[in-house]
Amino acid sequence: MIKVVDIVKTYSQKKNPVEALKNVTFDISTGQKVAIVGKSGSGKSTLMHIMSGLDVADSGEIWYDDKNILNLDKLQADKFRSLEMSFIFQNFYVDDTETCYNNVSLPLEIIKYDKKKQDKLVSDALDSVGLLGKRQQKASELSGGERQRLAIARAIVRKPKVLFADEPTGNLDTENGNKIITLLFRQCEKYNTTLIIVTHDIELATRCDKLIYIKDGQVEKITDGVNNA
Amino acid sequence: MRRLDIVNRAVRNLKQARIRTILTSLAISIGAFTICLSFALGNGARDYVTKIVRERGVSDVITVFPYSDSYNSPASYPPPSKIDENGHELEPTSTSHNADNSSSDVKFLTKEDGEKLKEIDGVENVEPTYSLQGRSFTGVDGAQYATRSYIAEDRSMPLVYGVNQDHVFQAGEIAVPENYIEPLGVKSNEELINKKITVTFESWLDKSEKAVNYSREFTIVGVVNKTGGWLGTGIVIISKADEKDICENALCQVASYSVKVKNGVDFNEVKNKIQSGNQYFAQSMQDHHQELFEAVNVGETGLVLFGLLIILASIFGIINTQYISVLERKRQIGMMKALGVRSKDVSKLFRYEACAIGFFGAMFGSVLAFILTLFSPQISNAIAPTRDGLSLFVFDFPKTLLLILSLMVVGILAGYFPARKASKLNPIDALRDI
Ligand SMILES: Nc1ncnc2c1ncn2[C@@H]1O[C@H](COP(=O)(O)OP(=O)(O)OP(=O)(O)O)[C@@H](O)[C@H]1O
Ligand SMILES: [Mg+2]
Numbered sequence: 001m002i003k004v005v006d007i008v009k010t011y012s013q014k015k016n017p018v019e020a021l022k023n024v025t026f027d028i029s030t031g032q033k034v035a036i037v038g039k040s041g042s043g044k045s046t047l048m049h050i051m052s053g054l055d056v057a058d059s060g061e062i063w064y065d066d067k068n069i070l071n072l073d074k075l076q077a078d079k080f081r082s083l084e085m086s087f088i089f090q091n092f093y094v095d096d097t098e099t100c101y102n103n104v105s106l107p108l109e110i111i112k113y114d115k116k117k118q119d120k121l122v123s124d125a126l127d128s129v130g131l132l133g134k135r136q137q138k139a140s141e142l143s144g145g146e147r148q149r150l151a152i153a154r155a156i157v158r159k160p161k162v163l164f165a166d167e168p169t170g171n172l173d174t175e176n177g178n179k180i181i182t183l184l185f186r187q188c189e190k191y192n193t194t195l196i197i198v199t200h201d202i203e204l205a206t207r208c209d210k211l212i213y214i215k216d217g218q219v220e221k222i223t224d225g226v227n228n229a
Numbered sequence: 230m231r232r233l234d235i236v237n238r239a240v241r242n243l244k245q246a247r248i249r250t251i252l253t254s255l256a257i258s259i260g261a262f263t264i265c266l267s268f269a270l271g272n273g274a275r276d277y278v279t280k281i282v283r284e285r286g287v288s289d290v291i292t293v294f295p296y297s298d299s300y301n302s303p304a305s306y307p308p309p310s311k312i313d314e315n316g317h318e319l320e321p322t323s324t325s326h327n328a329d330n331s332s333s334d335v336k337f338l339t340k341e342d343g344e345k346l347k348e349i350d351g352v353e354n355v356e357p358t359y360s361l362q363g364r365s366f367t368g369v370d371g372a373q374y375a376t377r378s379y380i381a382e383d384r385s386m387p388l389v390y391g392v393n394q395d396h397v398f399q400a401g402e403i404a405v406p407e408n409y410i411e412p413l414g415v416k417s418n419e420e421l422i423n424k425k426i427t428v429t430f431e432s433w434l435d436k437s438e439k440a441v442n443y444s445r446e447f448t449i450v451g452v453v454n455k456t457g458g459w460l461g462t463g464i465v466i467i468s469k470a471d472e473k474d475i476c477e478n479a480l481c482q483v484a485s486y487s488v489k490v491k492n493g494v495d496f497n498e499v500k501n502k503i504q505s506g507n508q509y510f511a512q513s514m515q516d517h518h519q520e521l522f523e524a525v526n527v528g529e530t531g532l533v534l535f536g537l538l539i540i541l542a543s544i545f546g547i548i549n550t551q552y553i554s555v556l557e558r559k560r561q562i563g564m565m566k567a568l569g570v571r572s573k574d575v576s577k578l579f580r581y582e583a584c585a586i587g588f589f590g591a592m593f594g595s596v597l598a599f600i601l602t603l604f605s606p607q608i609s610n611a612i613a614p615t616r617d618g619l620s621l622f623v624f625d626f627p628k629t630l631l632l633i634l635s636l637m638v639v640g641i642l643a644g645y646f647p648a649r650k651a652s653k654l655n656p657i658d659a660l661r662d663i
Contacts, residue, residue, distance in 0.1 A: 045661070049657050052567075054567060054656055054657055055657055075571065078566075078569050078570075078571050079569065081567070081568070081569040082568060082569020082570075083569070085569075086568070087564075087567050087568060089564060089567070089660060090660070093560060093564060095561055095564065097241065097242060097245040097561075098238075098241065102238075102241070106565070106568060107568055107569075109230050109231065109234040110230055110565075110568055110569050110570050111569070112230065112231055166660070
C-alpha cells in the first residue's frame with residue numbers, strides 16, 4: 001500500500017517560483033499498475049521523483065506501508081530505494097558499455113547480494129525476457145527491442161516491490177510499444193510488483209488498473225483503466 | 230556495493246574507453262620509465278663503484294699519512310722557470326721552490342708513529358707501507374750508477390737467472406737487472422751471482438736538508454729481465470726484512486700505516502682519534518666509496534626529479550580525462566544513483582579508474598625499463614668495451630614496486646576532484662539530461 005499525502009513541491013527560481021506540485025494526494029494498492037498522465041510540464045516526473053525518494057518535497061508524506069520515506073535521510077533513502085524500488089528509465093536506458101549480464105547484475109551488486117545466488121537470478125531475469133543467449137553480449141550490440149527487454153530484466157531482477165517507469169515508450173511505435181508493455185506487465189504480475197508509469201500515451205495508460213491525471217501540479221481526476229472497467 | 234564489484238566496473242569502463250586510457254597512462258609511463266631507469270642506472274653505478282673500491286683496496290682499513298698543510302690549503306706551485314734556447318733551465322726550479330717553503334715541508338712517518346697508532350683505542354693492528362727509492366750503486370770503476378725502482382720480494386718479477394720466482398729473499402740478498410753486468414765488470418749472468426754490490430738509498434726529498442743517504446752491501450742471488458721494470462730501467466729486488474730495516478732505521482721514513490680497526494668499533498671514531506692533534510692524515514677506501522656514492526646519488530636524484538616532473542604533468546592528464554569521463558557518463562551515473570548506488574561508491578568508481586590508469590602507466594613504464602635493462606650487457610659493452618663485467622643498469626625491483634604503488638596513489642589523488650563531481654551529480658538532473 002502506497003499513500004501519497006498532501007505533497008507540495010515548489011521550485012524556487014530566482015524571480016518566479018514554480019509550484020510544480022500542489023497538495024497531491026492519492027493511494028495505490030500493492031500490485032496495482034498505475035499510470036500518471038498529464039500534459040508536459042504538469043509535474044508528472046517531479047511527482048515520480050518524490051515518490052521514489054530521489055527528490056524531496058516541501059511538505060507532505062509518502063507512505064510505503066508504515067514507512068514515510070520523506071522522513072528518511074539520504075543514506076536511508078538510498079538503501080530503501082535499492083532494496084524496494086526499481087526503475088525503467090526514459091527510452092529504456094541501459095549501460096551500453098556493459099554486457100547484458102553486468103547490466104542486470106548491477107541492482108544485485110548494489111545490495112551486496114550473495115554472489116553464488118546472483119548468477120541464477122540474473123539468468124532467470126534474462127531468460128524471462130528472452131535474452132539468456134545474449135548474456136555476455138555488449139548492450140551496445142543489441143537491437144532496439146532487445147535493449148528494452150534488457151532494461152526490463154534489470155528492473156525486475158531483484159523482484160522489487162515498486163517499479164517506476166518515466167516515459168518508457170517515449171519514441172516507440174504503437175505495435176512495439178504494446179508488446180514491450182505486455183512483457184513489462186507480465187513480469188510485474190509475476191512478482192506482484194506495483195508498477196507506476198509516467199506517460200502521456202493515453203492508450204498505454206488505459207491498459208493500467210488506475211489512471212491518475214495531473215494538471216498544473218494538481219490531481220485532476222483518478223479513473224480506473226480498461227481492465228478494471 | 231562490494232569493493233571488488235566497483236573495481237571490476239572501473240576496469241571495464243577503462244577497457245571501454247581503451248584509446249583514452251592508453252593515451253592517459255602513456256604520459257605516466259614515460260615518467261615511470263624515466264624513474265625506473267634512473268634507479269637502475271644508480272644501482273649500476275653504485276655496484277660499479279663498489280666493485281672498483283673492492284679491486285683497489287681493503288675497505289675496512291684506515292690509511293694514515295703524515296699530516297700536511299697542503300691537505301687543507303691549496304698547494305702552491307712554483308712559477309714556470311725560464312729556459313735558454315737549448316731548453317736548459319736558467320734558474321733551477323729548486324731555488325724558486327725553496328723560496329716557497331710550505332709546499333716542500335713534507336714530513337715522514339717513523340717507527341714511533343706506528344707505536345703511537347697501535348696505542349689508539351679500537352685499533353687492532355698497524356701495518357707499515359714502505360716506499361724505498363734507490364739512488365745509485367757503486368760500479369767496478371768506483372763510479373756511482375743511477376738506479377731507481379726498488380721493491381721487496383715480488384713473485385711477479387721475471388727472474389731470468391739464479392734463484393727462481395718462489396725464492397724467499399733473505400736479508401742481504403739482492404736480484405739485479407741483466408744490464409748491471411757491464412758496470413759491475415762481469416761478462417755473464419752467471420758471473421753476477423754471488424757478486425757483492427753496494428747500493429745507496431736516499432730519502433724522498435733529496436733537495437731538502439733532511440734528505441738522508443744510506444749505503445749497504447748486498448750479495449747478488451738472482452738476475453731480473455732488464456725490461457722487467459716500470460720504466461724499462463730494470464727493477465731491483467731485496468728482502469722484506471732489509472726493506473723494513475732500511476726504511477725504519479736508516480732512512481726513518483714510513484710511507485703510510487694501514488690501520489685495521491677492531492671488529493665492532495666505530496670506524497669513524499677511530500679515524501677521528503687518529504686525526505686529532507693534526508699529526509696524521511687518515512683516509513679510508515670508505516671515504517672514496519662514500520664520495521662516489523654521493524655523486525651517483527646526486528645524479529640519480531636529478532633524473533628521478535625529472536621523472537617526477539613528467540608525472541606531475543601527467544596528473545593533469547588524468548584529471549582532464551576523468552572530468553570528461555564524468556560528463557560523458559552523466560546518464561550512467563544518474564542511473565546508478567537512482568538504483569541506489571551510494572555517492573561514496575560512485576566516487577570510489579572514478580577514483581579506482583584513476584588509480585588503474587596510474588597502475589597501467591606505472592606497469593607499462595617499468596616493464597619497458599625492465600626490458601631495456603635486459604640489454605644492459607650489450608649496452609654497457611657498446612659504451613665501455615674495456616670495462617669487463619660492468620653493468621650499466623641494474624633493475625631495482627623493490628623500488629619499482631614502490632613506484633607502482635605510489636603512482637596508484639597518485640592516480641587516486643588525481644581522480645579526487647572528478648570523482649567528487651561524479652558523486653555530487655544529482656540523479657534527477659542526470660536522468661533529465663537524457
Ligand atoms: N529543477 C527544476 N528547477 C525549476 N523548475 C523545474 C525543475 N524541474 C522541473 N521544473 C518545473 O516543474 C514543472 C514540472 O516539471 P516536470 O518535469 O515534473 O513535468 P512533466 O510533467 O514530467 O513534463 P514532461 O511530460 O514534459 O516530462 C515544470 O514547469 C518544470 O519547468
Ligand atoms: Mg517528465
